[in-house]
Amino acid sequence: MKYLRILGLLFFTMAVHSQSVYKTPSGEKYHLATCRMVNNVSEEITLTHAVELGLDACKICHPPTAASLNILPQKKAKGESNTVQCKGTTKAGNRCKHMTSIANGYCFQHNPD
Structure with missing residues (x-):
């Protein structure tokens, strides 16, 4: 049974x-x-x-x-993120402060495409 x-x-x-x-x-x-x-x-x-x-x-x-x-999405561990700070530089020469999830590491403004 x-x-x-x-x-x-x-x-x-x-x-x-x-x-x-x-x-x-x-x-x-x-x-x-x-x-x-x-x-x-x-x-x-x-x-x-x-x-x-x-x-x-x-x-x-x-x-x-x-x-x-009861099929909620899996939560990420604390501190784990899928976004990174943009690798690009501004006109003033400072590092861009945008966060991006694009795989190449650049935000929409600095994307080299």
């Missing part, structure tokens, strides 16, 4: 994490398939992936939220 209970919990957890929601190409929210905001170009993704992308739940169709399903 205990084995069946654990197996049922495992299947429920897998179903929740693989629940399909939809993301529009330019949207910042995820939707249910029945939402009026979902159109033919929407991409089907899992709820877990939507949380990883930092998408919010639609306020029209009310899909399940990460908090209600």
Whole structure:
């Protein structure tokens, strides 16, 4: 009996994490398939992936939220950051004070592209 209970919990957890929601190409929210905001170009993704992308739940169709399903994104360790200070220099010769997450280490103003 205990084995069946654990197996049922495992299947429920897998179903929740693989629940399909939809993301529009330019949207910042995820939707249910029945939402009026979902159109033919929407991409089907899992709820877990939507949380990883930092998408919010639609306020029209009310899909399940990460908090209600206990799949909140992983928090970073204290002091760990994905942004760095820009490597560029200003006209005055000082180091730029902007923070950037661009991989080459330069902000939008000093990006050498």
